[in-house]
Amino acid sequence: MIRVLLADDHEIVRLGLRAVLEEAEDIIVVGEVATAEGAISTACAGGIDVVLMDLRFRAGADGARVTTGAEATAVIRSSMEHPPKVLVVTNYDTDADILGAIEAGAVGYLLKDAPPEELLAAVRSASKGDPALSPVVRDRLRTRDATPRSALTPRELEVLQLVAGGASNREIGQGLMLSEATVKSHLVHIYDKLGVRSRTSAVASAREQGVL
Incomplete structure (x- = not known):
């Protein structure tokens, strides 16, 4: 069973992701957080295989500095001996966003308009440590490498x-x-x-x- 943590500051997005993931027999959503800081603390507590991480979060209730999804990914990757895999799920597809997430250690990058089957396949690939990139992101990286x-x-x-x-x-x-x-x-x-x-x-x- 692949244990998934949802990290997104929009409840409706988390509800949508949960609805898709819970249709799969081999995936279970074990937690939800609305801040990057929450993603860090929950992931570091253990028991998570894959974190579905948004890139940009709004300020939390305490008004603290907002940590980005890429920053949270880097902290998670550096704080644990066997960290969960991070799959970025976001609306942002610029080179800066993509490269920042990959540099931070994300194994995958999906856009939120990805079809359900693509999301499920990406979660399964990410759980194994295999790259999971949406076609748009993959094409962007190929174009970048070619020029x-x-x-x-x-x-x-x-x-x-x-x-x-x-x-x-x-x-x-x-x-x-x-x-x-x-x-x-x-x-x-x-x-x-x-x-x-x-x-x-x-x-x-x-x-x-x-x-x-």
């Missing part, structure tokens, strides 16, 4: 996300613990890969390509 010059690194994506949010080089450096010179170097590489000459053009180009 390495234009493929931004995870760090470059972080920098570009902050640029898109209006952060200055100094603010980016403080947020990522980098020197301003290093931030400028990352921007030079980003401009080169995207074929642009300015911050505004870089953000616009990245959005057009689905990178942001």
